[in-house]
Amino acid sequence: MTTDLLGSLKTYLTKLSDGEKTPQEVAAAINSWARESADSLKAKIHEEVEAAALKLGFVKREEFDRLVARVDALAPAKKAAPAKKAAPAKKAAPAKKAAPKKKSGAKK
Secondary structure: OOOOHHHHHHHHHHHHHOOOOOHHHHHHHHHHHHHHHHHHHHHHHHHHHHHHHHHHOOOOHHHHHHHHHHHHHHHHHHHHOOOOOOOOOOOOOOOOOOOOOOOOOOOO
Protein backbone atom coordinates (compact mmCIF):
# COMPACT_ATOMS: atom_id res chain seq x y z
CA MET A 1 0.00 0.00 0.00
CA THR A 2 1.31 3.44 -0.81
CA THR A 3 2.02 5.94 1.93
CA ASP A 4 0.40 8.75 0.00
CA LEU A 5 -3.22 9.33 1.02
CA LEU A 6 -4.39 10.70 -2.32
CA GLY A 7 -2.65 7.92 -4.22
CA SER A 8 -4.23 5.29 -1.99
CA LEU A 9 -7.70 6.79 -2.35
CA LYS A 10 -7.32 7.00 -6.12
CA THR A 11 -6.26 3.34 -6.30
CA TYR A 12 -9.17 2.18 -4.15
CA LEU A 13 -11.69 4.28 -6.03
CA THR A 14 -10.46 2.80 -9.30
CA LYS A 15 -10.79 -0.73 -7.91
CA LEU A 16 -14.22 0.13 -6.56
CA SER A 17 -15.45 1.52 -9.87
CA ASP A 18 -14.01 -1.46 -11.78
CA GLY A 19 -15.88 -3.81 -9.44
CA GLU A 20 -12.69 -5.40 -8.11
CA LYS A 21 -13.49 -4.33 -4.55
CA THR A 22 -16.71 -3.84 -2.62
CA PRO A 23 -17.35 -0.65 -0.66
CA GLN A 24 -16.86 -2.60 2.57
CA GLU A 25 -13.46 -3.89 1.43
CA VAL A 26 -12.38 -0.40 0.41
CA ALA A 27 -13.54 1.03 3.75
CA ALA A 28 -11.71 -1.71 5.67
CA ALA A 29 -8.54 -1.17 3.65
CA ILE A 30 -8.65 2.60 4.19
CA ASN A 31 -9.31 2.09 7.90
CA SER A 32 -6.34 -0.28 8.13
CA TRP A 33 -4.15 2.17 6.22
CA ALA A 34 -5.18 4.99 8.56
CA ARG A 35 -4.35 2.88 11.65
CA GLU A 36 -0.93 1.94 10.26
CA SER A 37 -0.21 5.57 9.38
CA ALA A 38 -1.25 6.72 12.84
CA ASP A 39 1.02 4.15 14.50
CA SER A 40 3.92 5.19 12.29
CA LEU A 41 3.33 8.86 13.06
CA LYS A 42 3.12 8.19 16.82
CA ALA A 43 6.42 6.31 16.70
CA LYS A 44 8.13 9.15 14.84
CA ILE A 45 6.75 11.74 17.26
CA HIS A 46 7.89 9.63 20.24
CA GLU A 47 11.42 9.38 18.81
CA GLU A 48 11.60 13.13 18.16
CA VAL A 49 10.33 14.01 21.64
CA GLU A 50 12.84 11.68 23.28
CA ALA A 51 15.69 13.10 21.20
CA ALA A 52 14.71 16.69 22.06
CA ALA A 53 14.31 15.88 25.77
CA LEU A 54 17.68 14.14 25.86
CA LYS A 55 19.28 17.09 24.10
CA LEU A 56 17.80 19.45 26.72
CA GLY A 57 19.05 17.23 29.55
CA PHE A 58 15.65 16.03 30.75
CA VAL A 59 15.11 12.53 32.12
CA LYS A 60 12.10 10.28 31.93
CA ARG A 61 9.92 9.90 35.00
CA GLU A 62 10.77 6.18 35.17
CA GLU A 63 14.50 6.98 35.24
CA PHE A 64 13.97 9.56 37.97
CA ASP A 65 11.90 7.12 40.05
CA ARG A 66 14.61 4.44 39.70
CA LEU A 67 17.23 6.93 40.87
CA VAL A 68 15.13 7.96 43.86
CA ALA A 69 14.64 4.30 44.81
CA ARG A 70 18.37 3.71 44.53
CA VAL A 71 19.18 6.70 46.73
CA ASP A 72 16.58 5.57 49.26
CA ALA A 73 18.17 2.12 49.30
CA LEU A 74 21.56 3.68 50.04
CA ALA A 75 20.29 6.14 52.67
CA PRO A 76 19.55 3.55 55.40
CA ALA A 77 23.06 2.16 54.99
CA LYS A 78 24.48 5.55 55.93
CA LYS A 79 22.21 5.79 58.99
CA ALA A 80 23.34 2.36 60.20
CA ALA A 81 26.99 3.46 60.25
CA PRO A 82 28.35 4.09 63.76
CA ALA A 83 27.53 7.57 64.91
CA LYS A 84 30.31 9.88 66.02
CA LYS A 85 30.63 10.50 69.72
CA ALA A 86 29.01 13.72 70.79
CA ALA A 87 31.39 16.53 71.60
CA PRO A 88 31.81 17.12 75.32
CA ALA A 89 29.26 19.53 76.66
CA LYS A 90 30.48 23.02 77.33
CA LYS A 91 30.81 23.98 80.95
CA ALA A 92 28.06 26.20 82.17
CA ALA A 93 29.05 29.82 82.51
CA PRO A 94 29.36 30.97 86.12
CA ALA A 95 26.17 32.49 87.46
CA LYS A 96 26.12 36.27 87.41
CA LYS A 97 25.72 38.10 90.64
CA ALA A 98 22.28 39.44 91.25
CA ALA A 99 21.97 43.05 90.28
CA PRO A 100 21.71 45.41 93.27
CA LYS A 101 18.20 46.61 94.02
CA LYS A 102 17.46 50.08 92.89
CA LYS A 103 16.72 52.59 95.54
CA SER A 104 13.41 54.24 95.31
CA GLY A 105 13.53 57.87 94.46
CA ALA A 106 11.17 58.85 97.31
CA LYS A 107 12.71 60.83 100.20
CA LYS A 108 11.82 60.20 103.74
